[in-house]
Amino acid sequence: MNFDLTEDQAAIRDAARDFAESEIAPSATERDLNAEFPSEIVKRLGELGFMGMMVPPEWGGAGLDTVCYVLAIEEISKKDASVGVIMSVNNSLVCYGIEKFGSDHLKEKYLKPLASGKLLGAFCLSEPEAGSDATQQRTEAVLDGDHYVLNGMKNWITNGVNADIYLIQAMTDKSKGYKGISTFILEKNTEGVEVGKKEDKLGIRSSDTCTLGLNNVKVPKENLVGSEGLGFKIAMETLNGGRIGVAAQALGIAQASLEAAVKYSKERKAFDAPISELQAIQFKLSEMAVLTEAARMLIYQAALKKDRREKFIKEASMAKLAASQAAVHCALEAIQIHGGYGYVREYLVERYLRDAKITQIYEGTSEIQRIVVARELLRD
Ligand code: CAA
Numbered sequence: 097m098n099f100d101l102t103e104d105q106a107a108i109r110d111a112a113r114d115f116a117e118s119e120i121a122p123s124a125t126e127r128d129l130n131a132e133f134p135s136e137i138v139k140r141l142g143e144l145g146f147m148g149m150m151v152p153p154e155w156g157g158a159g160l161d162t163v164c165y166v167l168a169i170e171e172i173s174k175k176d177a178s179v180g181v182i183m184s185v186n187n188s189l190v191c192y193g194i195e196k197f198g199s200d201h202l203k204e205k206y207l208k209p210l211a212s213g214k215l216l217g218a219f220c221l222s223e224p225e226a227g228s229d230a231t232q233q234r235t236e237a238v239l240d241g242d243h244y245v246l247n248g249m250k251n252w253i254t255n256g257v258n259a260d261i262y263l264i265q266a267m268t269d270k271s272k273g274y275k276g277i278s279t280f281i282l283e284k285n286t287e288g289v290e291v292g293k294k295e296d297k298l299g300i301r302s303s304d305t306c307t308l309g310l311n312n313v314k315v316p317k318e319n320l321v322g323s324e325g326l327g328f329k330i331a332m333e334t335l336n337g338g339r340i341g342v343a344a345q346a347l348g349i350a351q352a353s354l355e356a357a358v359k360y361s362k363e364r365k366a367f368d369a370p371i372s373e374l375q376a377i378q379f380k381l382s383e384m385a386v387l388t389e390a391a392r393m394l395i396y397q398a399a400l401k402k403d404r405r406e407k408f409i410k411e412a413s414m415a416k417l418a419a420s421q422a423a424v425h426c427a428l429e430a431i432q433i434h435g436g437y438g439y440v441r442e443y444l445v446e447r448y449l450r451d452a453k454i455t456q457i458y459e460g461t462s463e464i465q466r467i468v469v470a471r472e473l474l475r476d
Contacts (some may be wrong), residue, residue, distance in 0.1 A: 099396050106162050112358050116175040124176040125142035128447055131294070134179055134302055142213010146183060147173075148191050155195060156208035162337075164273060166344035173348025177451040178302035179359040181441045181458075185254045186210065186328035190217030193279065193334040197460035198320040205263055206281055216257035219338075220250040220282075220308060221331050227252075228464050231274035231328060234309060237266035238246060238310035238475065243279065244268075244320065246288075252458065256306035257294050261283055263334075264308075265327045277327035281319040288313035299450030336409050337402065338459045339416040346419035346455035349389040353426035353448045357433045359441075364434075377433060384426045391419035410472035412467050416455075417465040423452035 101109070121135055125133055141147055149165045151157020166188060173180030194207045209215040226232040235248025246266050253262075262282040269276030282289065292307030324331060358381060361372035373376050398411035427449035431438035438445045456462045 097397060097400060098169065099393070101163070101167070105161075105167060105236065108160060108164040108466035109167040109171060112114040112146070112171035115140070115146075116179075119388045120172060120179055121175040121466065121476070124178075124302075124449070125441065125444070126153035127176070127178070129301075131296070131301040134176070134182070135258070136263055137179055138182055138216065138258075139213065141172075141179070141183060142175060145212075147186050147213040147216075147352065148211020148231075149187055149209075151191050151195055151211035151234050155203050155211055157191065157195075157211035158410070162340065162401045163365075163396065163403065166340060166347075166395050169341055169344035170348040170351065173345040174352040175348075176302065177349050177448075177455075178300045181254055181300055181342070181454075182216075182346055184338065185219055186217050188338040188341040189219035189334050192337050193219070193263050193321065193330055193426065194281070197279070197330050199279075199318070199328065200302055201318055202321065204280060206223055210261060211420055215260040216255055216258055217261045217263060218253050218255040219334070220253050220256075220262050221263040221335075222252045224249055224251055228461060230331065230449040231277075233267045233274075233277050233327075234263055234265075235266040236270075236348055237268050237278060237280065237315070239268070239317070242317050243314045244317065246282070246310045246315055248310050250291075250308040250310070252295075253308050254303055254305055254450070254458070257291055257304040259473070263309065263321070265331055268324045272325060273305060274328040277326050278324045278329070279314050279327040279390050281321060282313065284313070286313055293308050298453060299447070300454055301450075335459055338423045339412040339465070340395060340398050340408075342403065342455055343391065343412070343415040344420035344458045346416070346423035346452065347388065347391050347395055349385070349423040349448050349452045350419065350426040351457070353423070353430035353445060353452075354381070354384045356443070356445050357384060357426075360430075360434050360437075367396070367448045371433070380429045380433060384422075384429055386416070387425055388421035391415065391422040394418050413460070413465040413468040413472075417462055417469070420452070420462060423455050427452045 145158035239245040287312040290309035323328040372440035401408035430445040
């Protein structure tokens with residue numbers, strides 16, 4: 097497998113890096129402290145083509161490959177993982193779902209503005225009683241003439257407060273189990289949609305997360321994505337790509353932690369020498385570098401397979417599992433290397449740890465990724 101970047105891929109990486117350094121990094125600490133959504137940054141990301149990176153230009157996107165996408169998410173998440181997840185949800189979960197399964201009418205009406213950053217999307221699968229066991233959807237959608245009526249509750253919705261559009265799963269036929277789940281596009285300003293309070297989170301604090309109540313919400317019949325009963329397949333296929341995006345987000349945190357640790361260890365002196373000369377520190381740096389690089393290779397592998405239209409379920413889960421472990425490990429070790437300074441806000445590594453933890457939870461916990469990998473191994 098050739099991991100050399102093409103000129104275009106390197107150019108996208110550099111553009112994302114420049115944007116992250118000049119426009120994301122300066123306000124990241126303050127936004128984290130105030131749990132402030134980066135509205136202006138998201139708008140600029142849209143103008144630059146980062147909100148619909150893999151969507152073909154005829155549907156408003158940048159028409160780039162998944163490798164470009166992971167390179168951009170890594171660079172952006174290195175400076176602020178909150179921005180990384182906002183971008184990842186819009187690209188991988190919302191745009192992809194509509195592009196792959198939606199009608200031309202839905203693409204014209206919703207995908208174009210979502211991919212060009214004029215609208216923001218959120219993905220609604222989890223419920224208070226359906227998390228890892230996502231097949232157990234309680235939200236119902238009942239056909240009534242020319243519209244469906246939705247009732248239920250969704251939670252842990254990334255972008256939920258600021259999104260304009262929700263890609264939402266609901267049960268249209270309970271008797272069929274997960275084969276009775278369907279996907280809809282729901283506009284936020286529809287009567288009966290109740291956006292719950294913003295969660296006060298440990299990390300990724302400048303992204304928003306909320307519950308969504310649905311009380312007799314009318315969704316036009318044509319907003320059904322694909323056909324009735326296709327919802328779980330749409331959710332799972334969409335999440336496969338989403339897991340590559342979260343893996344790239346985690347990689348950005350791991351890489352930022354490693355770079356911070358290397359820099360600090362060369363500057364900080366103890367026992368009359370930089371601490372980088374101590375073997376205890378060198379072992380830590382080596383382990384961090386190995387985990388980060390291994391995660392990067394798994395991510396590129398998953399992205400390349402997706403771009404070649406090969407099956408990539410196992411590779412996406414392996415990438416997410418490894419990258420999220422690398423992120424948590426590297427952030428923890430970066431704090432350890434910084435000592436007391438690592439424990440205060442002045443140095444960024446404490447944020448890296450808080451941001452890293454969620455990558456082991458959302459879009460399928462590490463335990464779910466292990467289940468997915470094992471099932472794929474045993475199936476082969
Ligand atoms: N890709 C494609 N299809 C998949 C799949 C995958 N990764 N995982 C399962 N499926 C398919 C199965 O093949 C099966 O279909 P068939 O019957 O047609 O073969 C169907 O889905 C049901 O699968 P299982 O019988 O294996 O069902 P299960 O309940 O035993 O396991 C699960 C399913 C893997 C645990 C799944 O529920 C899962 O992935 N859970 C985690 C949910 C998740 O990731 N939630 C994230 C919330 S979204 C989020 O976090 C977004 C955000 O805002 C950041």
